[in-house]
Amino acid sequence: MDNNVVEIKGLRKHYGGFELGSLDLELPAGCVLGLVGENGAGKSTTIRLIMDAVSRDAGQITVLGVDNQSPEFPAIKEDIGVVLDETCVPEVITARQLGKVMAGIYKNWDQAVYEGWLDKFQLPRNKKFKDYSRGMTMKLGIAAALSHHAKLLLLDEATSGLDPMVRDELLDVFADFAVEDGHAVLLSSHIVSDLEKICDYIAFLHKGKLALYEEKDALLDRYGILKCTKEQARNIPSEAVHSMRLGAYGAEALVERDCMPGDLLVERATLEDIILYLSKEDGQ
Amino acid sequence: MTAMLRKELYVVGKQTRMMLVCVASFFLVPHFCFMGIIYLLAFSAGLTYSAAYDERRWDRFAAMLPVSPWKIVGSKYLFYMAAVCGTGAVAAVSGWVQTKLLGGPDTTAAAAMAAALAIGINAVFLPTLYRLGAARFQAILSIALAGAALLAIGGLITGSDIIGIYSGLFIDASRRELLLAAALAAAGNIPSFYLSVRFYANRRYGIYN
Numbered sequence: 311m312d313n314n315v316v317e318i319k320g321l322r323k324h325y326g327g328f329e330l331g332s333l334d335l336e337l338p339a340g341c342v343l344g345l346v347g348e349n350g351a352g353k354s355t356t357i358r359l360i361m362d363a364v365s366r367d368a369g370q371i372t373v374l375g376v377d378n379q380s381p382e383f384p385a386i387k388e389d390i391g392v393v394l395d396e397t398c399v400p401e402v403i404t405a406r407q408l409g410k411v412m413a414g415i416y417k418n419w420d421q422a423v424y425e426g427w428l429d430k431f432q433l434p435r436n437k438k439f440k441d442y443s444r445g446m447t448m449k450l451g452i453a454a455a456l457s458h459h460a461k462l463l464l465l466d467e468a469t470s471g472l473d474p475m476v477r478d479e480l481l482d483v484f485a486d487f488a489v490e491d492g493h494a495v496l497l498s499s500h501i502v503s504d505l506e507k508i509c510d511y512i513a514f515l516h517k518g519k520l521a522l523y524e525e526k527d528a529l530l531d532r533y534g535i536l537k538c539t540k541e542q543a544r545n546i547p548s549e550a551v552h553s554m555r556l557g558a559y560g561a562e563a564l565v566e567r568d569c570m571p572g573d574l575l576v577e578r579a580t581l582e583d584i585i586l587y588l589s590k591e592d593g594q
Numbered sequence: 595m596t597a598m599l600r601k602e603l604y605v606v607g608k609q610t611r612m613m614l615v616c617v618a619s620f621f622l623v624p625h626f627c628f629m630g631i632i633y634l635l636a637f638s639a640g641l642t643y644s645a646a647y648d649e650r651r652w653d654r655f656a657a658m659l660p661v662s663p664w665k666i667v668g669s670k671y672l673f674y675m676a677a678v679c680g681t682g683a684v685a686a687v688s689g690w691v692q693t694k695l696l697g698g699p700d701t702t703a704a705a706a707m708a709a710a711l712a713i714g715i716n717a718v719f720l721p722t723l724y725r726l727g728a729a730r731f732q733a734i735l736s737i738a739l740a741g742a743a744l745l746a747i748g749g750l751i752t753g754s755d756i757i758g759i760y761s762g763l764f765i766d767a768s769r770r771e772l773l774l775a776a777a778l779a780a781a782g783n784i785p786s787f788y789l790s791v792r793f794y795a796n797r798r799y800g801i802y803n
Contacts, residue, residue, distance in 0.1 A: 325800065358657070361657065361658050363654075363657035363658060363798070363799075364799060364800045365799050365800055365801065384660055384662060385660065387658070387659065387660035388660045390658075392655075392658040392659075394654065394655060394658070396651075397655075398651040398652055398653075398654045398655035399651075399652075399655065400601065400604060400605045400647065400651065400652055401651070402604060402605060402608070403601070403604045403605070407600075407604050410597075410600060411597050411600050411601045411604070412597070413597070414596045414597025414598075414600060415597045415659050415660065415661055416660065464658075
């Protein structure tokens, strides 16, 4: 399987007025890959394609060393924990009942682990799912995804709509999961600060195209924010500038640090800066 | 498969219990000639509720689980059959009480024929539902039920022998007719199941979208 838990090559999917790809991505073992992009950029579609829950037009996807359209893939699903943006658990069932259903679905279901997560997340066992808050529903989905000894976690907007404290708690859970031997996490989100916190790799999907796929640290090293006068801005080498905003008093630009002259002060860019500027670059 | 059956029970358990009470009550009424229709209506409603529910939420999640479409669709068929048999038993007991204690007509044949028809109708309903989707299926079902109701009411108003025909089909059914109906209904479910699996997998895979 090399060292990649997920490998995507030349993936394409077209439906309606939307086109995804061509997409080439790799998620190495022990890493967290953040999939970022605006609503409708193709993040959920990518996750559904990885699980072969929707047909693809072209390309190849390998998950845990197995082609996801091979007859062996259904068995590989045992090793994948998935949390969707909307936890699709029937709303009339309780956490206890969900445990019983899941125990019949996953061969490796570990009831003790599940009970442990319910305790950790302080989830009531006999409350119906429809009476859960958004945070509780996501926690229940995560508890279920973590209770069958999965090696890969696919999380589709698992932290959106949650308050910062709950998000922080869950990010720690994902980071802990990823460091275990052979594990990996793919986390899609449009909350870039969450991704910056735990991701090793960042993939930026913009209008269905892969605008960026790079190691997070390399990305943060490569780009910087330059704040200067309009006069100074005119003298910056064009190959260094990715996107520039001209204001009444000066200019602000996303630049490549290595291409910048040494006399200008380039500030550290956050992941959010990089994503925002790169998405604007496309519109310019 | 057990997990899927369990989930069905959790989702439509309340509706199933209500349906059992409803069927038991109707089979207690002496000379209640439309008991079979009530029985079928109750089942159709339960079935569409469950399928619409799945389509809205569960199917998206189920696609991520290590569960094949065979098991998902199979559990639907099994659950439905079990519900029909369970309801048939309740109807038979209720009918027996009505006959022995209240002096009404024997409704055993009606209960058995209604169960056979419910199984037969299921063979048509489920593949149609998986092919068209719950919303379109519900619309078609509503039109069909309204048509049937109008036909029955029209027949009663115009004095046609609709009750006679109905009694002949349900209450006066012979053992041979019952066996034939049950055999046909059961046989019809085999191709129906294969079609349903195909339609379900295609729908889930986005082929009909």
